[in-house]
Amino acid sequence: MGKNAYYAKIAEVVKKHSGINIEEDKFYLFDSRLETLMQDYGLKTIENLSEKLLANDNPKMIAGLIEAMTTHESLFFRDIKVFDQFKSEVLPKLITDKSETKQLKVWSAACSSGQEIYSVMIQMMENANLRDFKYEVVASDISEKIIAKAKQGEYTQFEVQRGMPISYLMKYFDNVGEIWKIQENIKAPITFKQHNLIGNAASIGSDFDVVFMRNVLIYFDKSTKVMVLNNVHKSMRKGGFICVGTAENVFGCESLFEPVPNTTCWFKSI
Numbered sequence: 001m002g003k004n005a006y007y008a009k010i011a012e013v014v015k016k017h018s019g020i021n022i023e024e025d026k027f028y029l030f031d032s033r034l035e036t037l038m039q040d041y042g043l044k045t046i047e048n049l050s051e052k053l054l055a056n057d058n059p060k061m062i063a064g065l066i067e068a069m070t071t072h073e074s075l076f077f078r079d080i081k082v083f084d085q086f087k088s089e090v091l092p093k094l095i096t097d098k099s100e101t102k103q104l105k106v107w108s109a110a111c112s113s114g115q116e117i118y119s120v121m122i123q124m125m126e127n128a129n130l131r132d133f134k135y136e137v138v139a140s141d142i143s144e145k146i147i148a149k150a151k152q153g154e155y156t157q158f159e160v161q162r163g164m165p166i167s168y169l170m171k172y173f174d175n176v177g178e179i180w181k182i183q184e185n186i187k188a189p190i191t192f193k194q195h196n197l198i199g200n201a202a203s204i205g206s207d208f209d210v211v212f213m214r215n216v217l218i219y220f221d222k223s224t225k226v227m228v229l230n231n232v233h234k235s236m237r238k239g240g241f242i243c244v245g246t247a248e249n250v251f252g253c254e255s256l257f258e259p260v261p262n263t264t265c266w267f268k269s270i
């Protein structure tokens, strides 16, 4: 069997457990990304790893494989236009919809190291019309390691310089040595959870008013995207809002979501 056939077997395992679709032109990623996993298990070659993965369903090894093959790139207020649209087109509707209960349920699905959910929290804190609202917030990711980092809420100078306006940095972070620590009042309403988007939809909760699911659908093939969007739709209330990445869409799920006028990445749950 040629090396590509072993890569293909590993790609199959990755897809089965995470939905992440690694095509042949990306097989070159395996060698560098799987080096540590192979060392951890005393395996000398990709062929050995592929055989081990297929021979036994070792959840720890599979978790290590998924950790190695996920991409966690994120930054604060990523794609600022999307946050501007949240402020101008989405939040006013939510404030009206929830004027009785004054409670908002927010989910950052595939939150990576937390920059997205902390940006969302800051934007809501800055909105005077939300002052007396209560939040129930979930931030989730398939990777346990990255969820632990998100929960810590500690960022380097380099990380905060990527998108966090200086005025918000001063207002919502504490400077501890070389680290910027998000303040407790921003973090307190957030529950951090390990969650697989291709898994059980019910386990994450229901009736979410807003879902941020950005820059993760790009890793899935068409049928997985549709399955994930169906899952997420089940967790949202009718009339809730979802935001996808700038390179993503809801093709194949037009009966579940309709575009929000005057926005690019926002959709309303039907």
Ligand SMILES: C[S@@+](CC[C@H](N)C(=O)[O-])C[C@H]1O[C@@H](n2cnc3c(N)ncnc32)[C@H](O)[C@@H]1O
Binding pocket: 018, 019, 020, 070, 071, 072, 073, 074, 075, 078, 109, 110, 111, 112, 113, 116, 140, 141, 142, 143, 146, 195, 196, 197, 198, 213, 214, 215, 216, 219
């Ligand atoms: C590029 S980051 C996006 C982070 C953030 N949403 C943003 O836009 O900046 C993609 C994240 O998706 C997560 N991910 C990949 N497959 C997943 C799955 N099946 N379920 C949940 N999270 C997944 C990865 O672990 C990674 O942290």
